[in-house]
Amino acid sequence: ETYIDHDSAGVDLSFLSGDQDRVFPLLKEAAQAAVFPRAEFERRKKRLLLELKQEKERPAEVIEAYFRKFLFGRHGYGNPLYGLPSTVKKISSREAAAFYRTHYRPDEAALIVVGDFQTPAMEEKVRKLFGTWRVKKGRPLFKAVPLPVHRTSRVLLVNKRDAQETTFIIGTIGLPMHHPAYAAARVVHTILGGRFSSWLNEALRVEGGLTYGVESYVEPYQSSGLFAVSSFTAAEDTVRAVDLVLENLERFDRQGVDAETLSSAKRYLIGRFPSRFETLGDLADWLALVFIFGLDETYAEDFLRKVEGVTAEDCRKVMAEHWARERLQMVFIGPGKALRDRVKKYGRLFEKDIREEGY
Known part of the structure; x- marks a missing residue:
């Protein structure tokens, strides 16, 4: 499964040791050649828009988002992880692909493997599959937003x-x-x-x-x-x-x-x-x-x-x-x-x- 939080994003995989040679190539393809088919992307957008609407009916599900925004303001920690309806509607599959290529980079990533294996053989396998992963552009620059300081309640x-x-x-x-x-x-x-x-x-x-x-x-x-x-x-x-x-x-x-x-x-x-x-x-x-x-x-x-x-x-x-x-x-x-x-x-x-x- 995939996950995202305010500092990172990633994918968790759990599989039998004997399936390594089937799973790792799929992970390589997903990481290095991710695609965002337009039809599938639009279906996910439609579902997400419905989820964003429905969660407002359940205060326990949204109060932390309100609190983060109130607490952190314009800082990135105040941003909702899944966006707003107005922003979700505007995103295209092409923009998502460009964002992925820019920000999901090997120089800021780690591949963590835990299980029953011989370390030298696993290192060789990982190096062979992921060692050629490169990015053409430099690291994107962000304008730093300072953390707010609250002196009163x-x-x-x-x-x-x-x-x-x-x-x-x-x-x-x-x-x-x-x-x-x-x-x-x-x-x-x-x-x-x-x-x-x-x-x-x-x-x-x-x-x-x-x-x-x-x-x-x-x-x-x-x-x-x-x-x-x-x-x-x-x-x-x-x-x-x-x-x-x-x-x-x-x-x-x-x-x-x-x-x-x-x-x-x-x-x-x-x-x-x-x-x-x-x-x-x-x-x-x-x-x-x-x-x-x-x-x-x-x-x-x-x-x-x-x-x-x-x-x-x-x-x-x-x-x-x-x-x-x-x-x-x-x-x-x-x-x-x-x-x-x-x-x-x-x-x-x-x-x-x-x-x-x-x-």
Whole structure:
């Protein structure tokens, strides 16, 4: 299958070892001589346009796109991965082919092979198939767009007037994996909303009965990252839910984290980390991540060591220096008329309607 995210694109293949000589030539053809037949391309466009329209009916599927755009603005991390209806309609198969030839290049790619094989023979096979892959043009130049700096909280209210619930995200720009505080950020995330016994799940779901699901997440990118808390609740309970989220975010500074909670979170992170390497596919995914993010070969060991060394003060500093309350950005999707006066207390208010194109 193929995939795309905000830093990379690729293809995952899984096949029997005995099928190598059948699969690798197909991969070579797809990578080096990709074609975009007009009829098939137009069918995919038609299907994508329908998907873009339908997803607006499901706030949980689009709120992250709204949040990314609100958070990153004109930076590439704010762009929707699958475009907008107006842009999708304009793309031709010829333009797609030209884009592929320009941007999908051997000098910026990696071929990762994991499985049961003799390394010298595999190296020879790969070199024979892909060693002649060349590009005629130089690397395309892009005008760098700086990451935005948010010094105050802002609120985006997306009106979905028929909604009975509010879906919301609260967060800010996060940290890349190579940042010195990234391990502490993962520990903070685990304590806040990264497991069932997290502070947020206890406050909003177990004790508050306000939602069936709440989570925090930390997404690293090549040059930045994203930290967020997301949940949903009945429209009339929106303020109660958000206030509980903010109380728990501020808890790190107000009372800190106790030794048992900190130790438990670190054990949880360390204990789950090996699951990233359980299957051959998992290992290939990790090696791809190492390549895309430019990580050192010893990153996994170093990360676990850093997690073990995280202190309560490290957690407090992550919240104070990177995810401070006064810089949080918030996105709400729900009945605008009912929510407007309630959520404007959280920061400068911006409004959109979910029926409008874009995010």
